[in-house]
Amino acid sequence: MACPFVRSASRVQSEDTSVAQGTLERNDSSNKSAAAAAVGKCPLGYDSGSFKLGPFSCVICRALLFQTSKCVPCGHIFCRLCISRFEDCPLCGAGIESLTAHDELQQQVDQFIEGHARVKRSIPCVNEDSGQKETSNVMYEDVSLERGSFLVQQAMRAFQAQNLESASARLELCAADIKEELERHGPTPEICSQLGAVLGMLGDCSRSMGSTGPAISYYNESVEMLSKLPVKDSEVVHALSVSINKMGDLEYYAGDLTAARAHYAKSLDVRRSALQDYSELSSQVLDIAVSLAKVADVDRALGNNGPASEGFQEAIKMLENLSGNTAESGSLERRRLSILEFLHGQTKDA
Ligand SMILES: [Zn+2]
Numbered sequence: 001m002a003c004p005f006v007r008s009a010s011r012v013q014s015e016d017t018s019v020a021q022g023t024l025e026r027n028d029s030s031n032k033s034a035a036a037a038a039v040g041k042c043p044l045g046y047d048s049g050s051f052k053l054g055p056f057s058c059v060i061c062r063a064l065l066f067q068t069s070k071c072v073p074c075g076h077i078f079c080r081l082c083i084s085r086f087e088d089c090p091l092c093g094a095g096i097e098s099l100t101a102h103d104e105l106q107q108q109v110d111q112f113i114e115g116h117a118r119v120k121r122s123i124p125c126v127n128e129d130s131g132q133k134e135t136s137n138v139m140y141e142d143v144s145l146e147r148g149s150f151l152v153q154q155a156m157r158a159f160q161a162q163n164l165e166s167a168s169a170r171l172e173l174c175a176a177d178i179k180e181e182l183e184r185h186g187p188t189p190e191i192c193s194q195l196g197a198v199l200g201m202l203g204d205c206s207r208s209m210g211s212t213g214p215a216i217s218y219y220n221e222s223v224e225m226l227s228k229l230p231v232k233d234s235e236v237v238h239a240l241s242v243s244i245n246k247m248g249d250l251e252y253y254a255g256d257l258t259a260a261r262a263h264y265a266k267s268l269d270v271r272r273s274a275l276q277d278y279s280e281l282s283s284q285v286l287d288i289a290v291s292l293a294k295v296a297d298v299d300r301a302l303g304n305n306g307p308a309s310e311g312f313q314e315a316i317k318m319l320e321n322l323s324g325n326t327a328e329s330g331s332l333e334r335r336r337l338s339i340l341e342f343l344h345g346q347t348k349d350a
């Protein structure tokens with residue numbers, strides 16, 4: 001069974017532009033825009049056209065209002081973070097003197113989210129006094145994951161508009177929903193892959209906010225969830241190994257090269273063992289080459305030049321052997337050539 005969540009998790013966590021953390025990922029702003037562009041597809045396939053902008057949404061981020069604020073004096077309404085980047089109201093052009101919280105409207109929005117795609121259902125319960133079965137308890141149960149996909153869609157809109165607080169809030173709600181499901185049904189593959197993906201997105205939000213600690217713990221949780229899944233699915237292997245690499249990247253930026261190396265090496269292991277067990281996919285070989293480059297790069301930064309150049313050479317050999325296999329796919333071939341170019345650049349310096 002191909003879970004839509006898993007597939008898009010790998011897309012969300014695409015590594016196309018990040019051959020090695022030391023070079024291509026240094027630029028913070030390009031990082032952000034790459035991440036924003038990558039988080040464009042709803043893991044649950046929720047059609048973005050199905051949500052209409054209305055009185056509960058913000059025209060700046062095109063998502064449901066978060067921390068609803070009213071402009072003084074014009075009275076137009078936006079998310080606090082969204083409007084705080086403007087001096088004049090984007091709707092009427094009036095200068096903004098101040099912002100006031102619109103708690104009443106925010107409450108309505110929150111109620112809307114709470115009730116969205118949930119059905120009210122009576123469940124039988126036993127009356128303690130009479131011992132009689134009654135159907136007085138009312139339970140709100142998620143039907144067909146509509147609410148999860150809705151929340152993720154809202155989160156992605158907010159993320160693209162850089163309202164990271166709003167995105168995090170929606171994703172946290174979604175993660176809490178799935179965790180409830182997890183308690184009720186246990187770690188089914190579907191629940192694990194969805195939770196793994198949502199936690200990974202929460203990690204992306206924290207990372208974009210510059211909160212390294214929370215980002216690492218979200219990626220950690222994400223890896224824990226994805227690790228419960230069988231590694232037969234190449235999408236799962238990709239999502240899992242990318243999350244591990246992201247933890248490595250965060251440690252690399254924080255200056256903890258040893259911890260970074262451990263994560264890159266673990267990711268490489270995951271990718272290598274997947275390749276041993278199953279038939280060779282060109283995209284998997286490319287992933288392994290990227291992993292080898294990451295480990296080699298950090299080895300060199302640690303002063304271990306021997307292992308570093310061995311790693312770069314092994315990656316080059318893998319990619320050269322792959323030529324021909326990727327020729328049918330333009331994007332794979334482009335990726336192969338760009339990684340190869342990067343690797344040749346690295347070995348020239350050494
Ligand atoms: Zn907004």
Ligand SMILES: [Zn+2]
Binds near residue numbers: 075076092094
């Ligand atoms: Zn206005």
